[in-house]
């Protein structure tokens with residue numbers, strides 16, 4: 001495995017991966033939401049499920065008039081859970097949404113802008129203190145709602161960069177994040193698009209069980225490609 005410290009060669013490789021993905025998939029225009037609050041709700045609803053289920057749950061909230069911090073806070077938890085059922089784990093997620101809204105209401109007088117304009121480290125800590133928000137969801141919110149340059153790690157990132165030969169099976173979230181931050185320019189737009197490109201590759205081509213290496217835009221850079229091509 002390549003060590004996790006920054007160097008010019010790794011930086012070039014990471015930028016080349018990005019260029020190839022961008023040329024292949026085109027701009028992803030993330031995060032698909034009409035407001036910062038909708039983005040945050042979506043980040044919680046899409047935990048452990050496909051985006052499709054989260055979208056259906058968000059549409060239900062919109063139709064019910066509950067896609068609003070105050071409304072969500074007032075909503076009976078059981079009814080809220082029913083409304084977001086398409087996003088699965090609906091009881092847990094109803095509790096998570098209400099927990100987030102409660103923090104903003106109690107500590108920031110319901111002013112989401114004030115919550116999001118905290119200094120980056122403080123914002124991340126505030127998010128991680130909310131029930132049900134872990135590093136990936138917190139970083140999604142910091143990047144896509146607060147527009148700060150943090151690099152999001154998810155299962156696709158680990159799988160793809162493990163196959164490329166950079167990460168071991170047991171590498172930690174913070175180590176992977178530090179790897180990208182050390183080797184890439186600190187740029188919110190780049191981090192935004194890079195994560196979206198990784199998601200497209202992991203979702204469509206670099207599949208968990210049978211990656212479609214023959215059609216992969218980064219196969220020439222991938223250590224696993226030869227093995228996968230040789231597999232029956």
Ligand code: SF4
Pocket residue numbers: 160163164205206207211212213216217218219220222223224225228
């Ligand atoms: S070549 Fe195959 S294993 Fe490597 S990143 Fe592409 S799809 Fe994944």
